[in-house]
Amino acid sequence: GFSYVLSPLTCLRVRLPVLILVLEVLLLLLFSLFVTYDEHAHALAQTNATDHMKNEVYRVYPFFADVQVMIFIGFACLLAFMRLYGFGGVVFNFLTATFSVQWAIIIQGFCHFYHDGKIHIGVFNFINAEFACAVVLISFGAVLGKTSPVQLLIMALLEIPIFAVTDWLIVTYLKINDAGGSIVIHIFACYFGLGVTRMLYRPSLNDGHANLTTSYQSDILSVLGTLFLWVFWPSFNSALTLPGDDQHRAIIHTFIGLSSSTLTAFALSALLDKKGKLSMSDIQNVTLAGGVTVGATVDMMVTPACAFALGVVGCCACMLGYKYLTPFMATKLKIQDQCGIHNLHGLTGLISTLAAIIAILMANEDTYGLNIQPGEGRSASQQAIYQVAALGLALATSVLGGLLTGAILKLPFLSQPTDDYCFDDRVYFEVPNDFDAASTPVN
């Protein structure tokens, strides 16, 4: 085996099992006390007269399965882009996602699905929980390689409730249009993650780090992750829309927006490179910008051309963000955004929010018919104000929650890697003999 001597500070032997044991006892207790089947999953609610094929599971399960591929395979591969942190990218994504979904089932259960003293669950809840999980994984992108699995679990433990309450306030009281979750999911996740990474600021990393490179294989793996996300993103953006034409439009817009942002990303990647070559990092990340940018208007009658334009605009903002904003934030604002989530989820989310406000102000009965529902007899401009309020709420809770969470993650005994051993699988994994150790000097 490998002769690297592990620092006792990063050893997982006691900390990780103890934390997981506590979390599992907590989950099991809550499942035992509060969780039961919903009416589509409970034998007593389904009589002999029930048409079994009308069970909600047949409508929602295909979307759930697609989102699972995004969460557990797409994110996993995308995050495995570093040469020496492939295990970390794939495996910590797996751990964090698994816990986040279970925890979200409980927390969202109390917010949305609690009645008669029980949380009623079915696959529909699981989709909601995977959205909460996506929030955590996006935030994870800001601190990838700089956090231990213990820290990641604690981040999920804190982020899920803060997200769920924010989401519940927005859905219940503000009733905004945001089918693809541009505000609720992407903006919240982004600014939460930036808050965390601000607190975990490591000055030495601004001088670069020997491990911060890709390998030929890790670049290919990561772009495959992009492709899995790309392929199933229409399912993500449409999973929670109204069935019928709304859901249909969500699929159409997402596909068109992703396509135009992909084409734009190729153009900008070649244009902004000194040698006129394509950068794999751009292909891996910036191509996806359109999926977020169409989010808040994804089910509206905004026209396919508008989805196309949104993809282009979102992609430009995302690309310029990677080029100029991320380095600025790292050096000047002490916000080290490892995967550039502010570009892919923050800037695009803000554009999407703005687009939704414009679309709401322009909506009329000529395009929607009598079905137009700006929510509870609100006028279009009133609805626009609610959209802005939701944005403000999401920004406030995410930034505060992220800073608070980051402060807690700085506690000692959470197995955080030292600066030298960031982005290095040897810290937390038994690695095979061909692990490329030569190029990483051990201090």
Place this chain on the structure above:
Amino acid sequence: GFSYVLSPLTCLRVRLPVLILVLEVLLLLLFSLFVTYDEHAHALAQTNATDHMKNEVYRVYPFFADVQVMIFIGFACLLAFMRLYGFGGVVFNFLTATFSVQWAIIIQGFCHFYHDGKIHIGVFNFINAEFACAVVLISFGAVLGKTSPVQLLIMALLEIPIFAVTDWLIVTYLKINDAGGSIVIHIFACYFGLGVTRMLYRPSLNDGHANLTTSYQSDILSVLGTLFLWVFWPSFNSALTLPGDDQHRAIIHTFIGLSSSTLTAFALSALLDKKGKLSMSDIQNVTLAGGVTVGATVDMMVTPACAFALGVVGCCACMLGYKYLTPFMATKLKIQDQCGIHNLHGLTGLISTLAAIIAILMANEDTYGLNIQPGEGRSASQQAIYQVAALGLALATSVLGGLLTGAILKLPFLSQPTDDYCFDDRVYFEVPNDFDAASTPVN
């Protein structure tokens, strides 16, 4: 090219084509004589009055597609974990699975779908055949790297009928609860595979083998296989349940069980490692234990908390099995279980069987309503006895069948690799120039 001189004994040039030709002639003959379309696939059975969207294909095809991903991609990647046996893992899985499914369509056809002198097929049969195929692939795990493709095809040729008859006896006469196939699939497959590997015992392998290591890339590929299996396992466990709430519960329980076993696997992996690090082998295998453990009760009203607990218990058994039982079996019982299928499918299957018996004994009309069906007017305790009988039958036929099959696989001329060249792609493949040969000393 590569200068490795192949032993004539392992050459596939005549043996593999001849065997496949024989098998193909056999299959083509049987397809020609006996196979026709079922009522959902036959033009004559579908009149103009038929609502085409009510065709069974729309209910079963999505589950079939998910299981195909598990079989052909999930298993393939998972089995490719060895540094020098990536081709073998992916490609022999492909070959064995393809033949197994076609052969199972015929054999199961005679058992279950034969009337009016014909086997009537549709996508529903294909799902059943993929389950039989999964049985063969699980057994394959016990002998991975130690068998030639000729041997694997012969194993499939023999295992499919023995499995199909066992399955038919259990389904037709014993009528047990085992929606996820914990008894019928996992226990049968496990003990069949152990029987085969017992007969193919190679003393020298107990001293270790230079090829028995992973590489950084093979570990990542393998864990991606795990993730594909993980993501689609709910489809596997629910594919053959009753439609409606039963199928819904099967999805719910599998997802929860897998989640809790995944969390547990991370905890135990760090806890049991001397240096407190995570082992990729644990992440690749032990995380999946929950999928098997919930199998026999997967459609019952056992509560979500119970699924959670089953995942934890199954994972613990599986992990301890890998740690202590597999080495013991190899050295003391001469059972060399290459992928540890006894831990992931055997121990978990036994726990699942026990759980189903308890669940049956505790089932009552308060939870199930009047729909409770312990099968043909049996009492709960009578049904429990039938479950035990099914377990006994599966154990008996699998052990005997495995030993018999192993004895046949020891025949000469089946291209079996020598001890030195186990787990080595050079034996059966033209390998590219970068194939890592340096570290494998040629005797």
Place this chain on the structure above:
Amino acid sequence: GFSYVLSPLTCLRVRLPVLILVLEVLLLLLFSLFVTYDEHAHALAQTNATDHMKNEVYRVYPFFADVQVMIFIGFACLLAFMRLYGFGGVVFNFLTATFSVQWAIIIQGFCHFYHDGKIHIGVFNFINAEFACAVVLISFGAVLGKTSPVQLLIMALLEIPIFAVTDWLIVTYLKINDAGGSIVIHIFACYFGLGVTRMLYRPSLNDGHANLTTSYQSDILSVLGTLFLWVFWPSFNSALTLPGDDQHRAIIHTFIGLSSSTLTAFALSALLDKKGKLSMSDIQNVTLAGGVTVGATVDMMVTPACAFALGVVGCCACMLGYKYLTPFMATKLKIQDQCGIHNLHGLTGLISTLAAIIAILMANEDTYGLNIQPGEGRSASQQAIYQVAALGLALATSVLGGLLTGAILKLPFLSQPTDDYCFDDRVYFEVPNDFDAASTPVN
């Protein structure tokens, strides 16, 4: 980074952004002027009385998603088989596919979905567009590694309209049986690609090229692409059939045909290799032959045994093509078919066409019932003549279109790589430090 000095002739910095900008302005203009929602996606067409679950999206989206996986992941991995061209295989596939689908939505829109001054789109159009995209990607296979992304986009720009018009003529006037697209898709794509590569003939490549090798990892990645195509091919072949038993049979036949061609490929691979070993190239390509060969008869009542036989026959033709025809075409006919698309799509397509003619001549009311529809009161032999006419039309337009397109691609300023830098990711990508440069001598 890497010190390779890029030739200004292959630099993408101006050419690619300018071309993409032009294409995006064109697309955005056409989307703005002509594209609106179809009746399943338009809010006005869906009244409160509409059953939202009857929206066409629920029938077609699952097939669309499966085809997306084939296009964006299956093709991508399959084309990444070269040691030094993994980025190119995955990423140029991504770029070309994305543009092709958007362009096809417009072009096919004018052909098939244009009324009241607008192209009406929904997910159904997207499936059609992905089929057109598959055509471009198959043709791409002939020139893989020898063309710049600029050339590929221009190829797509030209091929899509030529294909769409051919397809429209065949569907509207000839009304042939070709559910799997063996004639319309595979034969057209193949001969178009051969026409292009004939015009781009590079004599020096017939002497071999140092980059034309695989690596252990690239071979595994490529076979995973094969498996993704294999698993979802039934969805591809059945996506545009009539719903009900026709679609059901298309799935059945594709699965059986792929299985028999896979078994045959293993047999022939070992048989035709001097050392009796398996070749990964055969496993990657020849196993898929059955998917094409069953295409033209895929929804007919041809019996499962016939699908099995078609898979075997198609596989034999494909394998012999790779072994003998491809080298012959390269040296004698100056047609350098990089991925051997003539074997996998051309020969198999021709066999499928012939099989369909025979099946049409043998069709009768005993097998189909009164539903038999040879098209507009045609007799069986008349229908057979139309099939031949469609073949002739597809051959003519594809060869001429391919030659014309190839001639245009020879224009200077299209960033075409020099002979030395064919199949080399350094030309168009920033590559990581571990990119294997040592073995490629720089002239």
